[in-house]
Amino acid sequence: MSGASGVDHLTDRHPSVTPERLVAGLVPPPTFADVSFDSYRPDQSEPSQTDAVQSCRAFCEQAVQRRAGKKKLFGKREVLSGVGVYLDGGFGVGKTHLLASSYYALAAADAGPAAFATFGELTQLAGVFGFVECIELLSDYVVVCIDEFELDDPGNTTLISRLLSALVERGVSIAATSNTLPEQLGEGRFAAQDFLREINTLANIFTTVRIEGPDYRHRDLPPAPVPPSDDEVRAEAADVAGATLDDFDALCSHLATMHPSRYHALIEGVTEVFITGVHPLDDQSVALRLVSLTDRLYDAGIPVVASGTKLDTVFSDEMLDGGFRKKYLRATSRLLALTAAGGH
Structure with a gap:
């Protein structure tokens, strides 16, 4: 479904996953095909x-x-x-x-x-x-x-x-x-x-x-770049066939409506993900869902373009000091790699 801008939104997608699909999906992701x-x-x-x-x-x-x-x-x-x-x-x-x-x-x-x-x-x-x-x-x-x-x-x-x-x-x-x-x-x-x-x-x-x-993903890569503006993200999304465009908070809320096992189906067919208004997270449940989405985007090799805060500051120092530190660091590494793939 497309919004007023003509760009599809992940928040409009409500995928279902059948048992047959789960079994058929027991293969390596496209990135490792x-x-x-x-x-x-x-x-x-x-x-x-x-x-x-x-x-x-x-x-x-x-x-x-x-x-x-x-x-x-x-x-x-x-x-x-x-x-x-x-x-x-x-x-x-x-x-x-x-x-x-x-x-x-x-x-x-x-x-x-x-x-x-x-x-x-x-x-x-x-x-x-x-x-x-x-x-x-x-x-x-x-x-x-x-x-x-x-x-x-x-x-x-x-x-x-x-x-x-x-x-x-x-x-x-x-x-x-x-x-x-x-x-x-x-x-x-x-x-x-x-x-x-x-x-x-x-x-x-x-x-x-x-x-x-x-981390090979960071070989020869510069630090997290300055993000583009919201308007720049929206304009670029409109020019990319198969892209999706979502507000960060709306997307995080939408992720809470489904089991993370559906995130693979959520991004099926998407060529590039554009997100506006990214900001640091203070809710662990929201952060862990974002980690799961990041993993699926990385598996599928789908570039990310995001405005707002730098993507290496999404997970707070307090979160990084907790039991899920390695998950958050992995997600940060992958987000930066996907952002580099998106040209920003």
Whole structure:
């Protein structure tokens, strides 16, 4: 739907996501549609990046072997437990590139279907299908790749711990990325000590691979630029086919009307996102929804042009000092990269 300016608005979109669409969406996002281990370019000054490629290749080989099982008498095969790899590191060191490369390598190995989902999408999948049904749905997969592994509340901690444990027992291997070591998941966000058993179960599934290095998105990039004016944003949006134009507060309010798993559908078909009146946030719930939208925009490679405050000041110092610090820093990094792609 177009407004008076003739430009579409995200706030006019009310997407729905069917179970079938959720399953069909278990693939890497468009930004990582053509990646491979060979296309990963490790920083030669960071040996851990080259080591990580080898670790992921070895993981894929083990995952195929575990999925095939162990041959027993009379031609039957014993189900072997899956293996796990956990890519830990800062922002922009290529973790998602390697995760998607693992997905493609295993999908091509003909050992079973492969799944790729963000942590939020995986919890939504379990919510839509039910816990037992979700296990049945994924139990024949060779691998489940989980990007942006986060544990934001006790319910998710218990749910994902039990889900992954059940899948591993059935021969499914698990690959994940995060900015937090498995045994530190949940720190600073809730009473993690009350859920140590679940967190330790998750940690025991994975072999942790640490990837060091600077954020590649910021290589040769200047600091956050001075934003354009509201009028400049509106004028530019009117000249871009497939663009959307929204007021920041109105967009943040609209995001609250739907589950973050729908944000992917919300931006489907959009070529560029224009936002007016950006300002620092003081509500954690609003900020976390903006993080989710930013992740989906980044996955889809959709440029952003925004007026108002600089995008590296949207999340307050108080928020950055809290338990979601890494989420906010990742979102800031991605927003700046998308803004650079938008030409501002």
